[in-house]
Amino acid sequence: MITIIGAGIGGLTTALAFEKLGIEYHVYEKAPELKEIGAGIWMPPNALQVIEWINPSILKDLQLHGNSIDRITLADLQLNPISDTDQNFAKEQFGFSTIAIHRGKLQYLLLKNIPKEKITMGKAFKSYTSLSDQKIEIVFEDGTQTTTTYLIGSDGIHSKIRHQLFPKSRLRYSGQTCWRGVAAYEMNPTFDHNGIEMWGNQLRFGISRLQKNQVYWFAVALSEPNLKDDTVFLKDKLIDLFSDFHEEVIQLIKHTPTDKIIRTDLNDLKILKTWHHHNICLIGDAAHGMTPNLGQGGSQAIEDAYYLSNLIASQKDIIQAFSEFYRLRSKKVNSIVSQSWNxxxxxxxxxxxxxxxxxxxxxxxxxxxxxxxxLYSIDKTISNK
Ligand SMILES: Cc1cc2nc3c(=O)[nH]c(=O)nc-3n(C[C@H](O)[C@H](O)[C@H](O)COP(=O)(O)OP(=O)(O)OC[C@H]3O[C@@H](n4cnc5c(N)ncnc54)[C@H](O)[C@@H]3O)c2cc1C
Structure with a gap:
């Protein structure tokens, strides 16, 4: 039995890949339910190729509930393009352009394809003890326990499993904080299929339409870490901060409910020399948390699911598969972590x-x-299903 801790993007796609390949697993997630929380997320072609491999009907759902991004534009603060990456090229090479989708919707569409008996919600991992080479005891915050043969930590950038497995691992604060929201707003239709990131002076603002009357935005500024906003003044503060930006930016902030604006300090994880020890393995942000500047963190977690599941299916020796997983994945992932930081x-x-x-x-x-x-290539030869 393989136990997966965390039903975020990485844990859910790993479960779905295991389901496809007939690998026995169970998932534990600390949240009692996966609500429509979060803002938007971009799913680039590498992630979409994996989702299609897992189950083409999930891909169809994402296409239906998300928005195809046909151009990714880096612009100045008045929306004048600085550079433009034409996603048609990606479409020709990989079959897809990027999809922008509500994060809550993405997680829901993944979750609904996992058999209910294989996932336990509202169970927060607390610690583990290795009882023998083949047996790990897991203790949950509610005092209950279970045993497993293999443990996968997909519990995010603040992973408790990683803290126990690699106590010297450290996060690195980028000096930047990010506000995200979804505005009930119709932008100028010129931008319907445009993913835009506007770069001003020490400030960035990103925009992409998710659905009709739904626009995802993010705003990045330099900041001390761990600051909290006074919600009463938050919108005024953001409007003031971005007052030199295009009027659409101000409208997006105005059309977002204050209590739905999320603030996250942007950290990455100092690169680890390995992601596993014996029968415990980390994936996704737990293994290689990155700043979101390339929009690749979730996609790399999805790629992890693809490589790890195929290695396990083909190797018999799962510990060997964990080693091979790091060997195959770390070069690309570590390069993205540093490109994203830069x-x-x-x-x-x-x-x-x-x-x-x-x-x-x-x-x-x-x-x-x-x-x-x-960024978008995945190795199709490792999958034989
Ligand atoms: C501002 C911002 C924008 C981003 N934009 C993009 C983007 O456009 N595209 C992209 O690909 N990536 C993006 N990312 C990155 C992406 O969000 C992460 O890389 C991705 O969520 C990682 O997936 P994960 O499954 O490893 O971790 P998470 O998604 O963090 O999931 C971890 C899960 O584990 C659960 N958990 C935590 N602790 C426990 C515990 N003790 N017991 C049980 N369960 C636990 C959590 O509740 C959660 O469900 C962005 C990140 C940020 C901050």
Whole structure:
């Protein structure tokens, strides 16, 4: 039996991949239910290829409930394009362009395809004890226990399993905080299928339509860590902060319920030298938490599900599969972690934003295409189903 802790994007897709390949598993999630919380999320072609492999009908659901992003545009604060990555290229190469979807909807569409008896909600992992080579005892916060042969930690960037497995692991604060929301607003239809990130001076603002009258936005600013907002003044504060930005930005903030605006300090995880020890393995943000600047954290968790499940299905020795999983995945993932970190530093740089924008405008499209290929490719040969 393999026990998965955490029913986020990584845990849910791993469960679905195990389901497809006939691998025995059970998932425990601390939240009593997965509500429509969160804001939007971009699912790029690498994630969509895995979802299609898991179950084409889930992909259809995502396409139905999300919005196809046909251009990803980096723009200045007045929405003038700096650079543009044409997703048609991705479509030709990989079959898909990016989909923007509500995060709660994504999780719901994944969850509904997992048999109810294989997931226990409202069970928070507390600690584990290795009883023997083949037996791990798991203790939950409510005092109950269970045993398992293998344990997968998909419990997110603040993973308790990782804290116990690798107590020296550390998060790295980027110096940036991010507010996210979903506005009940119809933007100028020119932007219907555009994913936009606007770079100003020490500030960034991202926009993408999710559905009719639903626009996802995120706003990134430099900040001390762990600050809380006074909800009474939050919208005014954001409007003030982004007052130099295009009027659409101000409208989006105005059309978002204050209590639905989420603030997250942007951290990544200092790169780990391994993601497993014996019969315990980390995946997703627990293994390789990254800043969201490339929109790849969730997608990399989904890729983890693909590689790990196929390795387990083909290897018999699951501990060997855990080692092989790190060997196959770490190069790409670690490179994305550092590219994402650097992108955030450039995006919110304190000085020289004009020179930065000028240089970005002149990045050859061949370079952007090369980056898309390295981000969006998955190895199809490891799957035999
Ligand atoms: C502002 C922002 C924007 C982002 N945008 C994108 C994007 O556009 N595209 C993209 O691909 N990625 C994006 N990401 C990254 C993405 O959200 C994460 O990489 C992704 O959620 C990681 O999935 P995960 O399953 O590893 O962890 P999570 O999604 O964090 O899931 C962890 C799960 O474990 C559960 N859990 C935690 N502790 C316990 C416990 N003790 N016991 C039981 N359960 C537990 C949690 O409740 C949760 O359900 C963004 C991140 C941020 C912060």
């Amino acid at each position: 992108m955030g530093k450039i995006g919110n740089m304190r000085y020289g934003s004009r020179i930065r924008n000028f240089m970005l405008k002149n990045v050859p499209s061949s370079k952007l295409k090369k980056q898309m290929i390295s």
